[in-house]
Amino acid sequence: MSDIVCPENLVYKKPSTLKDAIMHYCPGCGHGVVHKLMMEVVEEMGIQNDIIGITPVGCSVFAYNYMDIDMEQAAHGRACALGTAVKRLYPEKYVFTYQGDGDLAAIGTCETMHAANRGEKMLTIFINNGIYGMTSGQMAPTTLEGAKTTTSPYGRDVETMGYPLRISELIANLPGVAYVTRQAVNTPANVRKCKKALKTALEYQKQGLGYCMVEVVSNCPSNNKCTPLEANKFVEEQMLPFYKLGDIKVPEGK
Amino acid sequence: MxxxxxxxxxxxxxxxxxxxxxxxxxxxxxxxxxxxxxxxxxxxxxxxxxxxxxxxxxxxxxxxxxxxxxxxxxxxxxxxxxxxxxxxxxxxxxxxxxxxxxxxxxxxxxxxxxxxxxxxxxxxxxxxxxxxxxxxxxxxxxxxxxxxxxxxxxxxxxxxxxxxxxxxxxxxxxxxxxxxxxxxxxxxxxxxxxxxxxxxxxxxxxxxxxxxxxxxxxxxxxxxxxxxxxxxxxxxxxxxxxTLFETQNLDDAEYIFTGFGMGARICNKAMELARAKGYKVGTIRPKTIWPFPYDIYANVAKKVKGILDVEFNAGQMVEDVRLAVNGTCPVEFYGRMGGMIPSPEEIIEKFEEYFINGGK
Known part of the structure; x- marks a missing residue:
């Protein structure tokens, strides 16, 4: 064994900034991947002692059990308010919020829009899987038209339930916002691009350019009642045509 | 200074x-x-x-x-x-x-x-x-x-x-x-x-x-x-x-006026008016309303004939006063609501109505 387990054979390892804890996320869920990407970026940038994360209410409420950095756990939707205060009080530190679509795009829309509009120099990681995960499959503001959930059992009727909300496009219109990009983690290629976007956003934060948002189109195998592979197929075929990947706003000259 | x-x-x-x-x-x-x-x-x-x-x-x-x-x-x-x-x-x-x-x-x-x-x-x-x-x-x-x-x-x-x-x-x-x-x-x-x-x-x-x-x-x-x-x-x-509170004229007091904040300040003025009329009135003012100074009310209740609680509301702190007093002496309430403030004269009038002229 020892001749196999040796440094020159190492092709992959978990970043030191991720704790040795078993994640509670369902098999195939995108949260674990995004946690790991963010912690890889933190490790590579050497900022483990200089970053504060704000966790939401939702499936990722326990992110502080996995990310080995200082964290605050916010009330539902209020992460950007906490993040605002932390960044204002510690302008030299990195600050990010990690929020799902219910947290950010429903109950926390006000806090998110105003933090963005004030140009708070922080990053929001916005996990959009189009459904409420932790409360078991209710309709989210981002749920696609016609999609069946426990609170839209006959499919989302946009005339009576409203339209799926593209927060990133809205936010990108605000002058205080420096960088908005939409990424996904459903394929290895997309995972690599997502990591690059997270790193870019933190570099812009260091430069004090303004508010940054990295939206990650994710999946929910458990509540969509499908396998992880089918869930990623759903992302590719259903979510991405509506939530188009790529940069929506980049800082001038970048 | x-x-x-x-x-x-x-x-x-x-x-x-x-x-x-x-x-x-x-x-x-x-x-x-x-x-x-x-x-x-x-x-x-x-x-x-x-x-x-x-x-x-x-x-x-x-x-x-x-x-x-x-x-x-x-x-x-x-x-x-x-x-x-x-x-x-x-x-x-x-x-x-x-x-x-x-x-x-x-x-x-x-x-x-x-x-x-x-x-x-x-x-x-x-x-x-x-x-x-x-x-x-x-x-x-x-x-x-x-x-x-x-x-x-x-x-x-x-x-x-x-x-x-x-x-x-x-x-x-x-x-x-x-x-x-x-x-x-x-x-x-x-x-x-x-x-x-x-x-x-x-x-x-x-x-x-x-x-x-x-x-x-x-x-x-x-x-x-x-x-x-x-x-x-x-x-x-x-x-x-x-727990913080302050008192005035408890030594010879037969009656207590009590309130918090501005209410307590008006109680002190009402106490002066009452004393001028010959009523032996003292005051208690909680400075912390949580924690509430239950003990001072419990002790004073053993010595006085009654407590009048005055507030700018329908009677909220008076529930804590009554808890403290626990039936030892009568506790009456006078309040104004909706942004109105009780005057010292109104307090005297209510005090006489409740405690001097034989109750309501």
Missing amino acids: GEVKLMKGNEALAEAMIRAGADGYFGYPITPQSEVLEYLAKESDKCIIKRTGMVVLQAESEVSAINMIYGGAAAGKRVMTTSSSPGMSLMQEGISYIAGAELPCLLANVSRGGPGLGTIQPSQSDYFQSCKGGGHGDYHMIVLAPSSVQEMVDFVKLGFELAEKYRTPAMILADGAIGQMMEKVELFDQMPRRTEFPEWAANGKPKDGPSRFVTSLNIKPELMEIINERLQAKYKEIAKNE
Whole structure:
């Protein structure tokens, strides 16, 4: 064994900034991947002692059990308010919020829009899987038209339930916002691009350019009642045509 | 002797906040406390107090303001917000989280008449909300009730001290009258802002220690019960050590007038009128309304013929007075509501009606 387990054979390892804890996320869920990407970026940038994360209410409420950095756990939707205060009080530190679509795009829309509009120099990681995960499959503001959930059992009727909300496009219109990009983690290629976007956003934060948002189109195998592979197929075929990947706003000259 | 100035209650509170070495203020305008944010804004350049470097930010709502307080307090900073009754209602969720996460911070409610949008005139109808846990879950915060502009200054310093000593939110429950009136105040000297932070504060993982997280969540009921037991033990300790009240003329008193904040001040005036008419009246004023000074009422009740409780509400603190007295002597209540203030003459009239002329 020892001749196999040796440094020159190492092709992959978990970043030191991720704790040795078993994640509670369902098999195939995108949260674990995004946690790991963010912690890889933190490790590579050497900022483990200089970053504060704000966790939401939702499936990722326990992110502080996995990310080995200082964290605050916010009330539902209020992460950007906490993040605002932390960044204002510690302008030299990195600050990010990690929020799902219910947290950010429903109950926390006000806090998110105003933090963005004030140009708070922080990053929001916005996990959009189009459904409420932790409360078991209710309709989210981002749920696609016609999609069946426990609170839209006959499919989302946009005339009576409203339209799926593209927060990133809205936010990108605000002058205080420096960088908005939409990424996904459903394929290895997309995972690599997502990591690059997270790193870019933190570099812009260091430069004090303004508010940054990295939206990650994710999946929910458990509540969509499908396998992880089918869930990623759903992302590719259903979510991405509506939530188009790529940069929506980049800082001038970048 | 510190600097003496003639100041409006809200402005004195804002000045005391700067002098107490606060790191941040996050608030939203609402009558009758908007002068707090206005005063701080005038002292600021680009949202930073020029004298001290304190952060001042106008939030988009009271909901956001209290969560900025949560964020700042969790990162170890000395932070404060102020509002008035409808705004305090919006903050209750955040206060519950702050109490649950055991974070120190200072709030001030310059209260006005309700319910609903109510009125902008002074009221004391937020006693229950402030003292009995306005948000969800079993928690308390330390509640200080000023009755002068001087106490708007003194209680800022005391409020931060108590909040930090016990890792708990503290509140100054004032009313629109104290917020708006001008009085002579003696200001304490500028205190330095802290440069060292508590070991629990999430402000960047220490190089030589584990990462920290601040939360009010524990999904396991067995552990959540233990957290609750710890909170209750802390509240008992606060009640034992920090209960404050003042009394006047108890020695020969046959009757007691009692109230909190501005109500207590009017009771003192009414006591003078009563004494001029030959009635032996004393007063009790709780300075902390949570923890409530139950013992002084229980002791005094054994010696007097009756207690008249006066408030700007429908009768809220009187429930605590009655709990304390526990039937030992009669306790009567007189209050005005909706922004109206009882006069000393009305108090005498009610006192004579209840206690001298043989009851209602």
